[in-house]
Amino acid sequence: MKIATWNVNSLRARADRVEAWLEANDVDVLAIQETKCKDENFPWELFERLDYEVAHFGFSQWNGVAIASRVGLDDVQRTFAGQPAFGKGGKDPVQEARAIGATCGGVRVWSLYVPNGRGLQDEHMPYKLEWLDVLRQDVEGWLAQDPEAQFALTGDWNIAPRDEDVWDMQYFLENNLTHVSAPERQAFQDFLDAGLTDPMRQRHPGPGPGVYTYWDYTQLRFPKKEGMRIDFQLLSPALASRVVDANVDREERKGKGASDHAPVVVELS
């Protein structure tokens, strides 16, 4: 069984790429982030053509997550238990379209688009950290209830857990950038401490451009190999024991019309 996760940065703009990628890559489950559309604009036919079932959670041009599967798609859940809402400037807080879960081939798969903290002092930063804290508490509950549970938290985590996961740590420090701060990294580490495994880290420890999953569109970041490792599949212990391979498909970042993220693919026995 093969599970992939991919922040496509608009599914409509990337429809041809996504279809071609699915046809070429033989994945059983694809978790998608940043569909950037509502249900009424979702390209349902794309997945029908390829015989994937698909579930989507998106209600505006922002965010949006989906799971496509050809090994079943059961018990679809939009938002995780207790998922924090966000509302600034006195607006009604809303649970954003950043999490969808489904059971596919016996594995509980989550497609997650972790909030971008935007700035170290921005109000989105505490939102991001709380969002991750509640999710991790949910995970601890799942494992307490069933230590053998098979689940995968996949998606765009918007965190580079180690210095080597960005091309130049000095650049981030000098510019007071997010994704590398101590609280963000601790929030990520808390998932590992809860028992989850990052199979990419195990098989491709890095450092180096081969492990990056994201390259900014600006500044010629991709040709200059200036990327970040911010997309992950974190696996429960029972699922981690089934890992056969894990890779980033950086070829998919090449050429005109690419997303700024590359797919992360994990193969299981």
Next chain:
DNA sequence: ATGGTCGCGAGGCGA
């Protein structure tokens, strides 16, 4: 290469 990003949606915001 004296420029240098996308997408959404129709101006400016978000990443």
